[in-house]
Amino acid sequence: MTTTPDKTSPRFPPWARRGAVVAIGLAIALAAIIYGLQTPSTDRAGQSTVDGTEQATLGAKLLNPEEQRASAPLFKMQTASFGDGSVFDLEAQRGNIVVMFYMAGWCLSCIPEAQALARLHRESSSQGVTILAIDMEPGESESELASFREQAGGGEHLWAVDREGVAIRSYQVQTLDTTVAIDRKGRVAYRDERITDYETLAAVVTALMSAETEK
DSSP states (O other), X not given: OOOOOOTTSOOOOHHHHHHHHHHHHHHHHHHHHHHHHHSOOBOTTSOBOOOHHHHHHHHHHHSOOGGGOOBXXXXXXEOOTTTTOOEEXXXXXXXXXXXXEEEOTTOGGGHHXXXXXXXXXXXXXXXXXXXEEEEOOTTOOHHHHHHHHHHTTOOOSEEEEOXXXXXXHHTTOOSTTEEEEEOTTSBEXXXXXXXXXXXXXXXXXXXXXXXXXXX
C-alpha cells in the first residue's frame, strides 16, 4: 500500500517512483484480469445489461446502513484552474451525492477508476452528483494533474491537489485508490480502498439516488 503524503513530507524521490511504477504496472495487469471477471455482461454495443433496478439493489448491499452512517468531516480546498478553479466546500454540497477519489498524478493503478468516474460524471452530474478527484501528492503541479486527467479520459468533474493535506487528514486516508461516497444528508455512505470499477460506482450512486426517491 502507498503511504499517505502529508504537508511535512518531501516529494517521492525518483528511485521510489520508478520502483512504484514497476510494482503498480504489475498491479494493473492483475486488476485488469479481476475487472474482467467481475464486470457484468454487456450487449453488442458494449453497454451494461444491468438495469437501474438491479444497480440499485446491488448498490444497497454495498452501502453502510443508514443508522450507522457517520457525519462526513467537512473541509474546503482549492480546485484546479483547468476546471472552474473554485473553492470546493463540502458543507455547501449538502443535498448532493459526493464521490471523492484519492489519487496521484504518477499513479498508474488510479487510471482505471478515474476513467470510470469520468463516465459516471457524464451520466449523473445533472442529477445532483458531485465528483472530486483529490491528488494526494502535495508537491505535484497542475500540469502533472492535467496530464493524468487526459490519460484517464479527460473527466470534466472537479480535480484538486491537496496541498495542505486537509482532505487526507479529514478522512484518515492512507492508500491511493481510496473512494468515499457521501449521501445527500452529508453522511459517509460508502468507502473502499481498492480499484473500483464503473459498475460498482454506478450501483452505489444509483442506490443513493433511489433511496431518496423512495422517501
